[in-house]
Amino acid sequence: MTIRVYNTLGGKKETFETVEPKKVRMYVCGPTVYDYSHIGHARSVVVFDVIARYLTSQGYDVNYVRNFTDVDDKIIQRANELQMDSSTVAEKYIEEFNKDMGALNVQRATYEPKATEHISTIIHIIEKIFQKEAAYQVDGDVYFSVASFPEYGKLSGRKLEDMVAGARIEINPQKRNPMDFALWKSAKPGEPSWESPWGKGRPGWHIECSAMSSRLLGETIDIHGGGKDLIFPHHENEIAQSETAFGKPFAKYWIHNGFVNINQEKMSKSLGNFLMIKDVIKSFHPEAVRFFLLSNHYRSPIDFSEKAMEEATIGLEKIYSLLQRLMDQFGTKPETKYSQGNVWDQFCKAMDDDFNTAQGIGILFSTVRDLNRLLDNKDGNFTDQEKEEIMTSYADILRIGNILGILSLSPGQYFQEKRQKYVKKHSVDPEKIEQMIRERTEARKVKNWAKADEIRAQLEDMNIILEDRPDGTIWKFKE
RNA sequence: GGCGGCAUAGCCAAGUGGUAAGGCAGCGGUCUGCAAAACCGCCAUUCACCAGUUCGAAUCUGGUUGCCGCCUCCA
Numbered sequence: 339m340t341i342r343v344y345n346t347l348g349g350k351k352e353t354f355e356t357v358e359p360k361k362v363r364m365y366v367c368g369p370t371v372y373d374y375s376h377i378g379h380a381r382s383v384v385v386f387d388v389i390a391r392y393l394t395s396q397g398y399d400v401n402y403v404r405n406f407t408d409v410d411d412k413i414i415q416r417a418n419e420l421q422m423d424s425s426t427v428a429e430k431y432i433e434e435f436n437k438d439m440g441a442l443n444v445q446r447a448t449y450e451p452k453a454t455e456h457i458s459t460i461i462h463i464i465e466k467i468f469q470k471e472a473a474y475q476v477d478g479d480v481y482f483s484v485a486s487f488p489e490y491g492k493l494s495g496r497k498l499e500d501m502v503a504g505a506r507i508e509i510n511p512q513k514r515n516p517m518d519f520a521l522w523k524s525a526k527p528g529e530p531s532w533e534s535p536w537g538k539g540r541p542g543w544h545i546e547c548s549a550m551s552s553r554l555l556g557e558t559i560d561i562h563g564g565g566k567d568l569i570f571p572h573h574e575n576e577i578a579q580s581e582t583a584f585g586k587p588f589a590k591y592w593i594h595n596g597f598v599n600i601n602q603e604k605m606s607k608s609l610g611n612f613l614m615i616k617d618v619i620k621s622f623h624p625e626a627v628r629f630f631l632l633s634n635h636y637r638s639p640i641d642f643s644e645k646a647m648e649e650a651t652i653g654l655e656k657i658y659s660l661l662q663r664l665m666d667q668f669g670t671k672p673e674t675k676y677s678q679g680n681v682w683d684q685f686c687k688a689m690d691d692d693f694n695t696a697q698g699i700g701i702l703f704s705t706v707r708d709l710n711r712l713l714d715n716k717d718g719n720f721t722d723q724e725k726e727e728i729m730t731s732y733a734d735i736l737r738i739g740n741i742l743g744i745l746s747l748s749p750g751q752y753f754q755e756k757r758q759k760y761v762k763k764h765s766v767d768p769e770k771i772e773q774m775i776r777e778r779t780e781a782r783k784v785k786n787w788a789k790a791d792e793i794r795a796q797l798e799d800m801n802i803i804l805e806d807r808p809d810g811t812i813w814k815f816k817e
Numbered sequence: 818g819g820c821g822g823c824a825u826a827g828c829c830a831a832g833u834g835g836u837a838a839g840g841c842a843g844c845g846g847u848c849u850g851c852a853a854a855a856c857c858g859c860c861a862u863u864c865a866c867c868a869g870u871u872c873g874a875a876u877c878u879g880g881u882u883g884c885c886g887c888c889u890c891c892a
Contacts (some may be wrong), residue, residue, distance in 0.1 A: 349821090351833095369892075382892040394861090494887080500819050501888065542891095565892030570820090572891095595892070596822095604886080620834070633840085635828070638823080639885075649841050656840090659854075660874095678865070697831050700839035707839095707856080714856050715849090787850055792853075805853045814853090 341396070341690045343561075344637060346592040347493050352691055356560045357590065362393050362400045363555040365589070366448070367547060367572065370407040371431035372416040374439045375641055377613045377627075378598045382565050384628055384635045384743070385693075387444045387534045389549045389561075391741050392689050403554050404447040405547065406432055409454050409530055409540050425454070430545060438615040443743045449554050453546035455503060457532045460541045460549040464521045464534075466583040468805050476512040478524025478537040487578040493592060494570035519575050522544050523802045544575040548588075562589035566596055566637075589760035596639045598631075623756055625744045626651040632695040632742055651763065654704070654744065655752075657735070660706045662749035663713060663733050668725075672733040676726075681705045681734035685741075695742065704736055705731055710735065753814070760815045764801075771802060775811050778804075 341354040352651045356362055369379055379646065383404075390402045407413075408428035416426035430620035432452075453460075458659035458764045464480060467473040484498060489660075491497055501517055510516070520542035525531030533540040541549075551559055564573065573592065580588040590716045597604065618627055630650035634640040665671075711730055716724065739745030747755070761768055774793050781789040794804055801816045 367892080370890085378892045380892085385892095410890095455839075494820075496820060496888075566822095567887070567891055570887065571889095597892075599885090602885095606891085638830090643831085645841090646829070653840060665857085690852055693862080694831075700831065710855055711857085782850085785850075792852065803853060805849095806849080807854085 340661060341393075343591050343593065344400055344692045345590075346573075346590075346594050349495070352591070354591065356398070357556075357558055359554040360383075360398055361560065362398045362402075363405045363559040364390065364393075364400060364561040364563070365405075365547070365555060365559055365740075366447075366562075368405045368407070369414060369431075369435060371428045371435060372413040373431060374614045374616060374768065375431075375435050375527040376605065377436075377600075377615060377618055378565065379437070380442060380615050380618075380627065381598050381636075381640065382563075382595050382632050383439055384443055384631045385444060386563050386633065387595075388742060389563075389593070390692065390696060391445065391743065395737075395741055396686075400448070401555055402447040402453065402551060403449045406450065406452045407543065407546060408432070408452040414529055419506055421646065428452070428454075435618070438619075439582040439752050440577050441619055442615065442628055443624065443746055445743075449550075451550045453541060453550070454530075455555065456546065457541065459553045460533050460545050461522075461532075463545065463549050463552070463579070463583050467521065467588045470582050472578075472582045474514065475536055478522075478535050478539055479512065479520060480522035480542075480583075481513055482521050482575070482579060484519075484578060485515055487582055487787060489581070490517075490578050491574065493574045493577055496574075498572065499698055501659070507701060519544060519571065521579070526721055544572055545579060547572075547576050548580040548583070551588075552584065558587050560587050560595055561591045561597070565765050566594045575804050582797060586693070595636045596634075596702055599639055599641045601643050618647075618808075621754070622651060623654070623759075625746070625752070626654050629654045629699075629744050634694075635694060635696050637692075653699075656744060657702065657706055657739075658749045658752050660709055660730075661735070662753075663746065664709070665749060666730070666731075667713070667718065668729070670696045671736065672729045673735075674731040676729045678737065679727075681729035681731050681733045682737055685734070689741070698738065698742070702735065705735060709737055715719055759817065771797065771800075771813060775804065775813060779811060782796075 340350045344351045366382070366385075369375060369792045386402075388405070390400050393523055394400050406428070409424065413424050413427055417427045420427060464473060467482065470486070472483050473480055474483060491501075498515075498517060522534060522536055522539050522545075523542055524537055524539040529540070551562070561625045562573065562576075579589050579611075599605070600613055603609060604613060605612050607699075615627075626647065627650075630647055632769075633650060633653075659663065684701045689699060690696045691697075709728060711723065712728060720728065736745060760766070774797060778790045779791040781787075783791065797804060797813070798816075803814050803816050805812050805814070
């Protein structure tokens with residue numbers, strides 16, 4: 339089956355063909371670690387996590403690099419504010435990043451390098467760029483000369499002349515061209531620095547990705563990804579540097595994810611509406627967050643709101659409820675003997691078309707409805723063929739969950755976790771609820787409906803909903 | 818000012834040439850002591866607007882309007 343990928347370079351969908359057969363070299367720009375990770379980071383990381391999982395499921399050997407920018411002006415500034423060492427600041431937020439992404443069930447990349455671990459490679463590449471006469475030194479700073487790279491602008495679709503005319507750039511008299519960017523920055527006293535042929539300093543922002551990508555994956559890679567905002571200047575500059583240094587294409591496919599808005603506004607410092615992952619998962623289950631993030635196509639913007647999260651939660655629970663039902667009726671998870679079925683095929687078809695998780699989720703819901711219908715109608719009396727069908731779809735749902743990184747818990751665990759979270763947040767007493775339910779059950783036994791309904795109403799006031807099932811009464815929080 | 822994107826029901830959203838997936842909400846029904854859950858049915862003759870290409874367009878082309886992003890740190 340062929341996979342089609344939208345390539346920012348060229349602006350259209352292309353057939354996905356790797357440099358080496360069945361091997362994927364993928365590099366995704368990670369965060370600059372000077373603060374907690376926000377929901378926008380989550381989207382990018384989750385989207386590429388799903389892409390890596392999917393490609394792996396299709397038989398590719400995926401070599402995935404996700405870096406940390408651990409030396410940078412903002413980190414230095416933050417370190418000064420906190421009166422800490424900048425590497426300590428970076429370490430702290432790397433740890434927080436891993437904690438957040440772990441909670442979101444993100445798989446670890448093959449390599450998760452830090453810029454500071456690759457200083458010698460960075461210096462080596464800058465030297466190569468000097469050899470190509472595309473770099474120049476001004477005191478201790480080194481700049482890349484965009485005029486030396488005729489294709490500059492090919493990713494973002496801009497022309498040098500237009501950009502310079504745009505004049506929103508601060509003119510730095512040291513630069514030959516206003517669009518030139520730093521490869522190496524000289525160190526001011528007290529700043530973290532490394533020895534280099536140009537004196538003590540640190541790498542510019544863009545060069546680290548060129549270095550780590552080529553070092554860990556090779557000079558031409560298959561996928562280079564990141565948020566849309568990185569297209570210019572970051573990725574444009576990476577292309578200029580790498581292709582100048584190595585004289586070959588840097589990346590075949592450029593994949594960029596869209597933004598997360600908050601209540602229809604862009605997250606920004608001035609609005610103070612940065613939504614941190616650690617806060618979001620206090621209110622919503624991490625799987626619901628993932629489910630939400632994947633419910634739109636990855637290139638479209640997505641609007642985060644309380645309502646949207648509630649809908650995502652309802653959707654996720656609809657699936658978990660079916661899984662609960664299946665488990666109650668057929669025991670534990672379907673054995674591996676149930677091969678990939680029609681549902682999985684449909685899902686793959688959606689994913690093959692530029693990783694269309696939104697469509698994939700639609701398939702998931704249709705399947706849930708089909709299975710519920712079958713379960714409703716047959717009342718437990720299934721022919722062997724029907725059982726086979728059910729178990730195949732059941733297995734497919736779990737397979738899809740595994741690609742999307744959801745449905746990783748048993749339904750029991752999921753609802754338990756959710757309940758515990760609520761109990762903790764609202765300090766309710768489950769024992770008391772159980773007691774009330776027992777009283778109601780007694781009342782129902784003697785057909786004292788008035789009393790039963792009264793208890794139900796009392797519980798409803800406590801935001802609790804009851805479900806009378808054949809095997810007993812269960813309760814849930816309404817929220 | 819330059820570049821790019823988007824516009825599909827009450828809401829969210831998929832669909833890029835073959836006659837509108839899916840979800841949420843709502844309404845009617847089955848089930849239930851009553852509910853809930855689940856299921857069934859209803860819910861866009863139409864895809865911002867205007868022209869054009871085509872046997873055929875939400876999908877392609879040109880134009881209009883509106884919204885958004887990037888060009889400055891940003892996922």
